[in-house]
Amino acid sequence: MNICIIGTGYVGLITAAVLADIGHHVTCLDNDPNKINSLQKGIITIYEPDLEDYLKRNKTRLSFTLNMKQAIEPAEVIFITVGTPSNDDGSPNLTYLFNALDELSKYMNSYKTIVIKSTVPPGTNIQCHQRLQQNGVNQELYSIVSNPEFLREGSAVYDSRNPDRIVIGKLKEDHKSISIMKSVYEGINAPFVVTSLSGAEMIKYASNAFLATKISFINEMAQICDQYDVDVNDVAKGIGLDPRICPHFLQAGIGYGGSCFPKDLQALEFSAKKKNIHPHLLKAVQTVNHAQADYFLKKVKEHFPNTLCTLAALGIAFKPNTDDIRYSPAIKIMKELHEKGYTIHAYDPKATLSNELKHILQFRSPYEAMKNVNGLLILTDWDEHKNLDWKKVKQFMKGQVIIDGRNCLDPDVIKQHGFTYIGVGR
Ligand SMILES: NC(=O)c1ccc[n+]([C@@H]2O[C@H](COP(=O)([O-])OP(=O)(O)OC[C@H]3O[C@@H](n4cnc5c(N)ncnc54)[C@H](O)[C@@H]3O)[C@@H](O)[C@H]2O)c1
Ligand SMILES: O=c1ccn([C@@H]2O[C@H](COP(=O)(O)OP(=O)(O)O[C@H]3O[C@H](CO)[C@@H](O)[C@H](O)[C@H]3O)[C@@H](O)[C@H]2O)c(=O)[nH]1
DSSP states (O other): OEEEEEOOSHHHHHHHHHHHHTTOEEEEEOSOHHHHHHHHTTOOSSOOTTHHHHHHHTGGGEEEESOHHHHHTTOSEEEEOOOOOBOTTSOBOOHHHHHHHHHHHTTOOSOEEEEEOSOOOTTHHHHHHHHHHHTTOOGGGEEEEEOOOOOOTTSHHHHHHSOSOEEEEOOTTOOSHHHHHHHHTTTOOOOEEEEOHHHHHHHHHHHHHHHHHHHHHHHHHHHHHHHTTOOHHHHHHHHHTSTTTOSTTOOOSSOOOSSSHHHHHHHHHHHHHHTTOOOHHHHHHHHHHHHHHHHHHHHHHHHOOOTTOEEEEEOOSSSTTOOOOTTOHHHHHHHHHHHHTOEEEEEOSSOOOOGGGTTSEEOSSHHHHTTTOSEEEEOSOOHHHHTOOHHHHHHHOSSOEEEETTOOSOHHHHHHTTOEEEOSOO
């Protein structure tokens, strides 16, 4: 099939790579000339495991363009994967989505399935339908499908190639889209969940809200564990073996970040309030999450009361295996410590501090970052940080306290090397 993807960011590029891999011809459109120029030259704009390999091996089926007409006219299916960031009031900014729809409306020369993959609040897909009609697009020329994305950064290609489910939202009277979407995803083995447009939108938000709830739950447990000398990792293991609870998403630490959970919980809360529902649980999940970074900072300040200390901070990205720093709790922590007067030596295998944080020193190896420091903070649980040569670390560091914000180190191993180990709820 000829597929067009509007918005060649994280989701757009991964979706394009996977759809090309299963045999489709995919044209990726973006309105950022730098991004398109790089991709046309074969320079990949994000770091994601396996992405380079997928793009290389499918390059004959992939193209990148800034030209809307060229991208839309031949397409049978159009995916919209533009950003939906938060507005100041917590509502999602739908401007990019509506602009994309307005632009594509000009080139609707044949029947096309328009698939909204961006995460949008309940009611938005219906608005998209109305918007196309207002733009004068003949109703016979398109169907709107909601097909939310569930990939995780850091394993995005794998997740997109091996999804747990494919959620399809459609209008009741739309009898064409299911078979078209089955052709789009032919070769991908996953159950289809078919629902209404708003049903699909709600599945996406409820999924992220539930996952974030698990994280805030275990973070709250961690604070209680700290007071009773209990290891929260044991608690996570002990409860996770119950299949009704399951072991995933029970890693306590410095709280969740990234471009999705913070914005999607805010957006869902906003959608609820718009209808006079007061979502106490959603609010509490976010409150616990904000407090978790502060809880970690309190530990740092207790162990390093002298703000003239130098601390190595390992991890800038919001999670391992990505260079994405959007809403990274690691950055929030470094920024706050820097503002208090601490000197921070940052390191991350892939992520870079943004220009506004250039006053924080970033090093090219973890050992360089920890040379003569008073303490070590683990802020992102990259494998590289878990597998450091602790003998070497001991030689490089001046101090001996390690504060593990991701509970990813083995406290016994760390203590055997002569360090003091501090975790979150351990
Ligand atoms: N990042 C994730 O892990 C993830 C996972 C699931 C769902 N989502 C959702 O997917 C959507 C996209 O997220 P992302 O992280 O890929 O965003 P992103 O910011 O990485 O990419 C969005 C891209 O859209 C482009 N764009 C904006 N307006 C455009 C227009 N009118 N025409 C052409 N291009 C345009 C931007 O230049 C940018 O390259 C969001 O709604 C997000 O919530 C993201
Ligand atoms: O037990 C855990 C699991 C995760 N995290 C943190 O939670 C955040 C989000 O992690 P993760 O969900 O793995 O990454 P995302 O790429 O943000 O993926 C989430 O957000 C995407 C965008 O909506 C969805 O598609 C995915 O299904 C959903 O997992 C990160 O800061 C993690 O460090 C924890 O603190 N403890």
